[in-house]
Amino acid sequence: MSLKVELLKHQEITTQRLLLRPVRLADAEDFYRIGSDPENNRFTIHYPNMDATLDGMADYWMGDPLGKYAVVLRKTNQFAGAVEVHLDEKNRKAEIGYLITRRFWGNGYAPEAAAALLDLCFNVLNLNRVEAMYDSRNHNSGRVLEKLGMHIEGRLRNDRMDGDVAVTSVVAAITADEYAQKQATANATY
Numbered sequence: 286m287s288l289k290v291e292l293l294k295h296q297e298i299t300t301q302r303l304l305l306r307p308v309r310l311a312d313a314e315d316f317y318r319i320g321s322d323p324e325n326n327r328f329t330i331h332y333p334n335m336d337a338t339l340d341g342m343a344d345y346w347m348g349d350p351l352g353k354y355a356v357v358l359r360k361t362n363q364f365a366g367a368v369e370v371h372l373d374e375k376n377r378k379a380e381i382g383y384l385i386t387r388r389f390w391g392n393g394y395a396p397e398a399a400a401a402l403l404d405l406c407f408n409v410l411n412l413n414r415v416e417a418m419y420d421s422r423n424h425n426s427g428r429v430l431e432k433l434g435m436h437i438e439g440r441l442r443n444d445r446m447d448g449d450v451a452v453t454s455v456v457a458a459i460t461a462d463e464y465a466q467k468q469a470t471a472n473a474t475y
């Protein structure tokens with residue numbers, strides 16, 4: 286069975302506080318809220334109006350849905366953001382991404398949702414590596430990856446243009462061995 290099929294079997298994931306489930310058209314308002322807020326969209330989706338949001342839903346979130354999840358608060362059923370895992374089946378690795386609605390920042394929701402993706406990647410899909418890339422100015426994103434036990438592997442200087450500004454991208458990753466070690470330490474009793 287391919288890893289994609291295995292991933293398809295996990296369209297809903299539950300964590301302590303969150304439900305990760307497929308993105309729906311009814312989430313459009315919430316995506317618009319993130320994509321149109323200058324603080325929230327600085328390093329991620331830009332949806333200046335509802336038409337752009339719906340195009341984003343059709344082209345990306347719902348048009349290519351494998352590994353993409355809405356993040357919902359289990360207690361209140363509120364939409365709190367989205368996470369994604371992009372499989373590179375041939376190389377047995379994946380890249381993860383995340384965004385959280387600004388009013389919910391600072392509650393550890395991104396690390397909790399992304400930790401569930403790491404569990405899926407290593408304990409279910411048996412991948413060798415999970416990586417993430419972020420804009421070096423995006424310290425919040427760097428913190429999330431740190432909390433997940435990822436290590437910075439490199440900085441791609443002048444990697445891309447943000448308007449007139451040449452931006453440095455940071456690559457961070459965790460390997461299967463590091464993840465197993467982290468879990469063993471977490472489970473240890475002394």
Ligand SMILES: CC(C)(COP(=O)(O)OP(=O)(O)OC[C@H]1O[C@@H](n2cnc3c(N)ncnc32)[C@H](O)[C@@H]1OP(=O)(O)O)[C@@H](O)C(=O)NCCC(=O)NCCS
Pocket residue numbers: 325326327328329383384385386389390391392393394395396418419420423424425426428429432
């Ligand atoms: C990056 C992001 C997903 C973090 O989500 P989160 O659920 O708030 O994650 P955490 O609660 O673990 O907070 C991470 C860091 O964000 C910062 N932070 C938390 N609340 C904040 C707030 N209200 N305002 C500004 N920064 C805040 C803190 O530095 C925090 O680190 P700390 O826990 O050591 O203090 C979120 O900031 C976001 O959606 N940003 C826009 C989208 C984005 O950048 N995605 C990543 C693209 S690579």
